[in-house]
Amino acid sequence: VAGTRSSRDIQHQTVGSSPPRSRQVAQVMNERRDTRLRFEQWARNPSCEANRISAVHGVPMAEVVRREHGQPTMGQSPFALARGQMFEQVLLRNNGLRLRESLIQTGVLPASATGFQDFRLRQNRGPFRTLDEAREATSVFFKNMATATDPGQVPVVVAGAVVCVPGRAMLPEAILVIDVLAVTWVARRPVLVVGEVKTYPDRGGYTDGAELATARAQAGVYVHGLRQVLTELGVADRIAVADRGFLVLSRPGSNRPSIRANEDLRYQVERAARARSLQ
Amino acid sequence: VITIPTARWETAPRPPHLPAPEIILERFRSQALELELPASRRLPHDSVSLVRSFYDFDFGAFAGPGERAILAGQGARDPFDRALGLLREVSVVAVTVPTPDAGPPLERDEDVADVAARVAARVLERNTRFHQDGSVRTLEPRHIGLAATHRVMNTELNARLPGNLRGRLRVDTPERWQGLECPVMIVVHPLSGVTRPSAFDLETGRLCVMASRHRGGLIVVTRDHLADTLDDLIPSAEQAVGRPDVVGRGHAQHRLFWERLQSGGRVVAA
Numbered sequence: 146v147a148g149t150r151s152s153r154d155i156q157h158q159t160v161g162s163s164p165p166r167s168r169q170v171a172q173v174m175n176e177r178r179d180t181r182l183r184f185e186q187w188a189r190n191p192s193c194e195a196n197r198i199s200a201v202h203g204v205p206m207a208e209v210v211r212r213e214h215g216q217p218t219m220g221q222s223p224f225a226l227a228r229g230q231m232f233e234q235v236l237l238r239n240n241g242l243r244l245r246e247s248l249i250q251t252g253v254l255p256a257s258a259t260g261f262q263d264f265r266l267r268q269n270r271g272p273f274r275t276l277d278e279a280r281e282a283t284s285v286f287f288k289n290m291a292t293a294t295d296p297g298q299v300p301v302v303v304a305g306a307v308v309c310v311p312g313r314a315m316l317p318e319a320i321l322v323i324d325v326l327a328v329t330w331v332a333r334r335p336v337l338v339v340g341e342v343k344t345y346p347d348r349g350g351y352t353d354g355a356e357l358a359t360a361r362a363q364a365g366v367y368v369h370g371l372r373q374v375l376t377e378l379g380v381a382d383r384i385a386v387a388d389r390g391f392l393v394l395s396r397p398g399s400n401r402p403s404i405r406a407n408e409d410l411r412y413q414v415e416r417a418a419r420a421r422s423l424q
Numbered sequence: 425v426i427t428i429p430t431a432r433w434e435t436a437p438r439p440p441h442l443p444a445p446e447i448i449l450e451r452f453r454s455q456a457l458e459l460e461l462p463a464s465r466r467l468p469h470d471s472v473s474l475v476r477s478f479y480d481f482d483f484g485a486f487a488g489p490g491e492r493a494i495l496a497g498q499g500a501r502d503p504f505d506r507a508l509g510l511l512r513e514v515s516v517v518a519v520t521v522p523t524p525d526a527g528p529p530l531e532r533d534e535d536v537a538d539v540a541a542r543v544a545a546r547v548l549e550r551n552t553r554f555h556q557d558g559s560v561r562t563l564e565p566r567h568i569g570l571a572a573t574h575r576v577m578n579t580e581l582n583a584r585l586p587g588n589l590r591g592r593l594r595v596d597t598p599e600r601w602q603g604l605e606c607p608v609m610i611v612v613h614p615l616s617g618v619t620r621p622s623a624f625d626l627e628t629g630r631l632c633v634m635a636s637r638h639r640g641g642l643i644v645v646t647r648d649h650l651a652d653t654l655d656d657l658i659p660s661a662e663q664a665v666g667r668p669d670v671v672g673r674g675h676a677q678h679r680l681f682w683e684r685l686q687s688g689g690r691v692v693a694a
Contacts, residue, residue: 347665349432349435349664350430350432350433350434350436350664351431351432352664352665354662354664357663357664357665358661361669362660362661405666406666407666408666409661409668409672410669411673412659412669412671412672412673413669415672415676416672420658
């Protein structure tokens with residue numbers, strides 16, 4: 146899947162040959178606390194036992210293959226990873242200026258929109274050291290947003306928000322790192338619009354359908370997870386989460402973003418809710 | 425009919441492969457005067473709630489509760505009679521046919537066609553009457569319609585009818601049933617025999633037409649894998665950027681339709 150992931154995903158990639166195997170596995174297990182990819186992995190093929198073990202217990206599929214006496218062949222191109230990191234940095238540098246401008250141009254945000262809130266980890270050039278710190282800060286941010294009455298009080302672009310979805314038996318800790326949130330206002334109430342960043346180029350009708358499906362599924366998981374978290378925080382009546390989101394793809398041959406607004410996520414949210422209810 | 429790949433137009437502002445009314449409405453929706461009929465004249469009262477989920481707007485039923493009914497005479501205690509008996513209380517019932525362990529046959533399903541044809545014959549054998557707006561009339565062959573999405577299945581349906589009924593009942597595809605109606609419709613569910621539904625299969629336009637032709641009663645015949653097939657399916661939104669999620673919507677509507685039949689105790693195993 147070279148060239149298709151943002152640096153949010155890159156945090157959880159499972160390749161690397163220099164550390165010893167045990168340390169490498171421990172590191173990967175720690176990184177896989179972000180359950181978004183595990184959840185999506187499970188939802189893609191819920192009837193496969195190996196896939197279920199990998200997704201539910203957070204064991205990298207390469208490790209499952211080794212236990213089954215197979216030879217794993219997975220891996221990611223370092224060039225693709227670097228490209229993903231660079232794309233995200235271009236989008237979010239200068240307080241997310243380029244992303245904000247693009248969101249205004251495509252009508253996701255109003256022309257007067259300002260403000261940027263960054264919850265990314267240091268390894269992604271953000272201010273936070275750990276997922277727990279970022280999650281705590283995100284919760285405080287949502288609580289403050291719930292008391293705001295004026296759009297000027299709330300930043301319009303939020304990067305790397307971390308939420309912990311209330312647990313279930315199968316996935317007790319479901320931590321989601323959300324690429325981008327745009328904050329709009331409807332009837333004096335903030336509305337969170339979920340955005341998913343992908344490095345692959347926007348080729349119009351020729352953009353790979355399977356890649357788009359994965360991006361939409363992830364966005365659907367975010368919408369579902371956000372609603373649960375806002376309910377748990379007691380602010381669901383003050384902050385809404387939109388059924389429609391946006392995709393941030395790259396323009397072919399450049400690192401400029403191509404925003405695809407108004408993506409219908411209703412049924413992907415339903416899919417996420419169904420998948421979690423099956424756990 | 426466009427016979428070349430349309431991917432290049434999927435994200436165009438005015439895609440030439442899509443119906444013109446759809447494009448014009450999308451572009452000028454804010455200027456358009458939209459008028460909606462408040463009720464369905466054709467459908468029985470309880471059918472409306474079943475069919476309404478296929479539409480983006482709300483509507484009710486012209487017929488009041490209990491104003492229409494399909495009243496079958498005394499019969500045996502087999503599944504066909506039980507299904508016909510249910511039509512006294514509700515306007516839509518389903519009859520399921522067991523799915524073979526090796527999977528259902530493709531397109532031409534003789535067992536399902538046989539059940540649908542036997543149901544049609546049984547409606548007439550039992551001197552069934554149609555109660556509508558205070559009047560009652562005995563059903564004749566011309567009052568019964570059959571529909572399946574594939575022509576090969578419609579041919580099979582026709583072939584399975586008793587000789588004295590062949591050619592006297594209208595058997596056709598949902599496309600050709602559009603705009604028509606019958607007191608009793610017997611339809612083969614579009615997903616019967618389809619264990620791995622595609623975007624084409626999940627598109628609910630055909631089911632919507634099939635489920636909204638009856639004035640009195642509808643009997644849906646299907647293989648019994650349907651509920652499992654819909655439960656197991658994880659819809660994937662592979663449409664081009666900015667296009668509606670037809671697969672997700674279709675899957676949700678199919679599930680809702682079938683769940684309502686099941687939860688209402690309207691499904692009879694043949």
